[in-house]
Amino acid sequence: MAKDILKYLREKEYVSGEVLAQKLGISRVAVWKQIQRLKDMGYKITSDQNMGYCLVSRPDLLIPQEVQRGLSTAYIGKKIFYFSELASTNIIAKEKALHRIEVIDEGTIIIAEKQSAGKGRLGRKWFSPAGGIWLSIILYPQLPPSYIPRVTLMTAVAAVKAIEICTQIKSQIKWPNDILINEKKVCGILTEMSAELDIINWVVVGIGINANIDHRDFPEDIQENTISLKEILGKEILRVKLAQTFLQEFEKYYEKLKRKEFSSILKEWKLYSHTLGEKIRVDMGERIITGEAIDINEEGALILKKEDGESIKIISGTII
Numbered sequence: 001m002a003k004d005i006l007k008y009l010r011e012k013e014y015v016s017g018e019v020l021a022q023k024l025g026i027s028r029v030a031v032w033k034q035i036q037r038l039k040d041m042g043y044k045i046t047s048d049q050n051m052g053y054c055l056v057s058r059p060d061l062l063i064p065q066e067v068q069r070g071l072s073t074a075y076i077g078k079k080i081f082y083f084s085e086l087a088s089t090n091i092i093a094k095e096k097a098l099h100r101i102e103v104i105d106e107g108t109i110i111i112a113e114k115q116s117a118g119k120g121r122l123g124r125k126w127f128s129p130a131g132g133i134w135l136s137i138i139l140y141p142q143l144p145p146s147y148i149p150r151v152t153l154m155t156a157v158a159a160v161k162a163i164e165i166c167t168q169i170k171s172q173i174k175w176p177n178d179i180l181i182n183e184k185k186v187c188g189i190l191t192e193m194s195a196e197l198d199i200i201n202w203v204v205v206g207i208g209i210n211a212n213i214d215h216r217d218f219p220e221d222i223q224e225n226t227i228s229l230k231e232i233l234g235k236e237i238l239r240v241k242l243a244q245t246f247l248q249e250f251e252k253y254y255e256k257l258k259r260k261e262f263s264s265i266l267k268e269w270k271l272y273s274h275t276l277g278e279k280i281r282v283d284m285g286e287r288i289i290t291g292e293a294i295d296i297n298e299e300g301a302l303i304l305k306k307e308d309g310e311s312i313k314i315i316s317g318t319i320i
């Protein structure tokens with residue numbers, strides 16, 4: 001109902017309570033209640049006794065009606081579950097994908113304004129205060145499980161593109177899942193999946209972008225290595241716009257991936273690479289390997305030339 005009221009308020013400068021009540025087939029008191037709901041959500045609505053209600057401004061909250069307004073995707077973000085606070089969007093997305101609590105369409109997303117237990121890889125924490133973009137996308141790609149590293153890489157390309165389109169800031173990708181600006185992490189990606197031997201059941205792609213966050217709000221131990229878009233620009237960005245642009249770019253690259261056109265995505269990935277050509281140390285869990293990052297192959301794996309000259313393929317690991 002609040003969504004319908006918003007639609008009418010956007011069409012005209014002023015709309016009277018009586019007209020809204022008539023159009024929606026509800027009482028004027030019910031209209032008033034919905035207006036209060038919208039105000040609680042952060043919409044600024046003034047009222048004039050003679051002319052009615054006027055929408056003055058909308059909040060920069062990632063609420064479904066804002067994110068979906070003008071979103072030009074075919075299926076990514078067409079269904080949104082929105083929470084003002086949540087433990088982790090990936091956890092909810094996985095539950096939905098796993099148990100199929102409802103019929104969950106491909107491209108359904110979970111968004112939270114804040115996460116109390118945001119997840120990084122390998123049980124690490126992802127700090128998620130208000131002001132960031134924390135969302136997860138549910139996918140059912142008909143691809144073999146070996147494609148998963150490619151999903152992370154294509155998501156990274158979609159993220160750097162979206163950041164560039166919305167802020168003109170050029171960021172870099174640190175293999176496999178970090179987006180950096182000035183050597184500091186501005187965005188992380190967490191890809192989780194369930195698969196059988198040769199088919200993927202579902203994939204959840206979680207992305208966290210430090211949009212409008214103040215540096216001092218990060219915990220001290222990660223302050224040195226983190227940054228937000230607001231800090232680079234010196235002003236807040238429109239999170240709704242960035243979220244929409246990311247979803248649009250994501251769909252574009254995901255479609256390419258499904259058409260098995262990873263080579264062209266990889267070409268773009270390499271243009272934004274922070275990793276290639278660098279001497280690096282990779283933590284692979286049971287051991288740390290040192291060498292030069294010489295390539296990313298067609299599977300999305302890192303090719304590392306070790307100090308003894310031997311080249312090895314690393315499918316997953318953390319550059320330290």
Ligand code: BT5
Pocket residue numbers: 087088089090091115117118119120121122124125126127128133134135136177178185186187188189190206207208209210222225226227
């Ligand atoms: C990641 O893990 O970078 C994956 C982050 C994915 C977060 C999204 S938010 C929406 C969705 N729901 C979730 O619960 N998660 C996803 P990893 O490469 O393991 O990096 C984790 C490390 O990044 C931590 O150990 C910290 O050092 C650092 N870190 C934590 N919070 C950060 C932040 N907000 N900005 C930059 N770095 C951060």
